[in-house]
Amino acid sequence: MDHQHGPWSVDGNRGLHLQLLKICIFGLFWIRGVTWNFPNLGLLKLNTNGSFTSPTVKAGVYKRVVKRRQRIVEKSKKLAFVAGACPTVGVGGHFSGGGYGMMSRKFGTSADIIIDVKLIDANGRIQDRESMGEDLFWAIRGGGGTSFGLIFSWKVKLLDIIEKVTIFNVTRTLEQNATQLVYKWQHIVDKVDDNLLLRLFLKSSESPIRRGQRTIYAFFTTMFVGGVDELLHEMQDSFSELGLVKEDCIEMSWIESILFFAGFPRGTSLDVLLHWNNSATNQEYYFKGKSDYVQHPISINGLEGIWKLFNQVGENSAELQFSPYGGKLSDISEYETPFPHRAGNIFMIHYAVFWGGGGGGGMKNSQSNIAWIRKLYGYMARYVLKSPRGAYFNYRDLDLGVNNKGNTSYEQARIWGVKYFKNNFE
Numbered sequence: 001m002d003h004q005h006g007p008w009s010v011d012g013n014r015g016l017h018l019q020l021l022k023i024c025i026f027g028l029f030w031i032r033g034v035t036w037n038f039p040n041l042g043l044l045k046l047n048t049n050g051s052f053t054s055p056t057v058k059a060g061v062y063k064r065v066v067k068r069r070q071r072i073v074e075k076s077k078k079l080a081f082v083a084g085a086c087p088t089v090g091v092g093g094h095f096s097g098g099g100y101g102m103m104s105r106k107f108g109t110s111a112d113i114i115i116d117v118k119l120i121d122a123n124g125r126i127q128d129r130e131s132m133g134e135d136l137f138w139a140i141r142g143g144g145g146t147s148f149g150l151i152f153s154w155k156v157k158l159l160d161i162i163e164k165v166t167i168f169n170v171t172r173t174l175e176q177n178a179t180q181l182v183y184k185w186q187h188i189v190d191k192v193d194d195n196l197l198l199r200l201f202l203k204s205s206e207s208p209i210r211r212g213q214r215t216i217y218a219f220f221t222t223m224f225v226g227g228v229d230e231l232l233h234e235m236q237d238s239f240s241e242l243g244l245v246k247e248d249c250i251e252m253s254w255i256e257s258i259l260f261f262a263g264f265p266r267g268t269s270l271d272v273l274l275h276w277n278n279s280a281t282n283q284e285y286y287f288k289g290k291s292d293y294v295q296h297p298i299s300i301n302g303l304e305g306i307w308k309l310f311n312q313v314g315e316n317s318a319e320l321q322f323s324p325y326g327g328k329l330s331d332i333s334e335y336e337t338p339f340p341h342r343a344g345n346i347f348m349i350h351y352a353v354f355w356g357g358g359g360g361g362g363m364k365n366s367q368s369n370i371a372w373i374r375k376l377y378g379y380m381a382r383y384v385l386k387s388p389r390g391a392y393f394n395y396r397d398l399d400l401g402v403n404n405k406g407n408t409s410y411e412q413a414r415i416w417g418v419k420y421f422k423n424n425f426e
Ligand SMILES: Cc1cc2nc3c(=O)[nH]c(=O)nc-3n(C[C@H](O)[C@H](O)[C@H](O)COP(=O)(O)OP(=O)(O)OC[C@H]3O[C@@H](n4cnc5c(N)ncnc54)[C@H](O)[C@@H]3O)c2cc1C
Pocket: 020, 026, 027, 028, 031, 034, 035, 036, 037, 083, 084, 085, 086, 088, 089, 090, 091, 092, 093, 094, 096, 097, 098, 099, 100, 101, 144, 145, 146, 149, 150, 151, 152, 394, 395
């Protein structure tokens, strides 16, 4: 069985160096030219001596990373780390707020694999784990970095994985029994083998068979840390209704799977990870997201209510992302880090609505799109975790509340604090 590597003091060749090069600015509420599912690996350098240098945002950093690309590819075939997938996501906010990725059922969150940091505190002092103490080190692994200092360097455990992972992306529409499949998915997705992460994306678009009418598309987007035969066996046991066949599956290295989830055609050079630049997608988009946690499967009626609401927003302009929990995520205590969403959750929902910004349309269209997502969130209240309702800190939702310009009381902050952090907010 594979296992997590200990600190680099155990094996000095397995340090990981992450440089915080932000390729574009991402606000809490809007994004510019985002391509979903693109990893941030262009900013990653495997370090042979375990040392860290200061991350910077100056242009030269990008050049230096590019030069090291051969070493990244050579050294990371069997070594990996957990993180989400998006080109615009920076390490600083992502790691300090949790960090969910395609291997989270096997290894937990990004915050769970942090073993040291370098942080500049409010007095300008540079602190590491030892000098800052365990309380502060606990807080920045899921509590968000901002309140505690500027983290300019992270040291994470590299995870030993087998050379091949298997991926598939199978789509089913309502005409292909999507409602029943999503219903069944909820009953197995947190219980399957920890190596298997069956993520589900839902969208509404034109039906391929009923012209002029819309349908729901369910994309079962999956990664299995293992070979295709083992995956087929697991799927046959737990989710045969999906009808997965060998031809749907592709074996590849972990680093290649990063390209797959970014939507690149097979055979694309890994160099694209180093050369990606946000100007390739320079259209302006606006986006509003919200989140929830689900502990009991949503009924068929409940799902059908979601499909109806999808018909009240523009085609292809909204997406629900259902991200499975269970596995390692459930094994870790909710007090281990500030990220509290552990045992008991079947999956997390990310609700998102997008609209274009061209010709001043951004502000014009925001009202109706935001109203739509709030309506959906209201509808979902009966199906999701309550008292308190849960939310993922990395999917900041300003609707839950924001600090005052001056002082914010604990009582006021508690309203959103317990949603993000549960009892860790006390
Ligand atoms: C398109 C898209 C896809 C995403 N996919 C995923 C996903 O798959 N899984 C997932 O878990 N999350 C995902 N996220 C959410 C993502 O984890 C958060 O948006 C995260 O906050 C991004 O970090 P950032 O540094 O880019 O953000 P920023 O907006 O720059 O920062 C977020 C917060 O962190 C603070 N911060 C940033 N850097 C530092 C630092 N160095 N030291 C201290 N504080 C710092 C900032 O002050 C701010 O409060 C996605 C977001 C987007 C837009």
